[in-house]
Amino acid sequence: MQKIRFLGLLMVLACAGAGTARAQEAAKQETRRATEGAVTSSGTPQESPSVEHHFLDKENRWLFAGVGAARTLDYFSTLNMRRRGRQEIFLNNDVVGNHPAFAAIEAAAAGTSIGASYLFHRYGHHKLQRWTSFVHIGLATTGAVRNYCLKTAHSKTTP
DSSP states (O other), X not given: XXXXXXHHHHHHHHHHHHHHHHHHHHHHHHHHHHXXXXXXXXXXXXXXXXXXXXXXXXXHHHHHHHHHHHHHHHHHHHHHHHHTTOOOSSSOXXXXXXXXXXXXXXXXXXXXXXXXXXXXXXXXXXXXXXXHHHHHHHHHHHHHHHHHHSOOOOOOOOO
């Protein structure tokens, strides 16, 4: 449930930023047009602002690989936790027991993170784009470490 809330929050943030993105983009384009023709005091043309990065640049590829690795670690740590008799708190135990369905949920979570990053990139929120992956990697890894740190549940037997 916590993971779903987190991903929902990311999507809400992405949608909220979309409304103001057009005004920001228009202001950026106006600033670019104004600085392209600007001349410095020495009479040499001023350089235009740096070109924004591509969505699948080297840093994003590494971040998305990190998201995939963190989700994979979470997948295996959850299965390990279930084998040791612990209960899953975010998903139904039947879903976790269905390995293809659980793998699809983990892949969908990674895809949603990449999709939210794309929306932030598309509307010019490049810091939020990177932070989406940083936060996702951190939360998924923390959850996986927590799963591995839980003690094995021992069944109680009656004499």
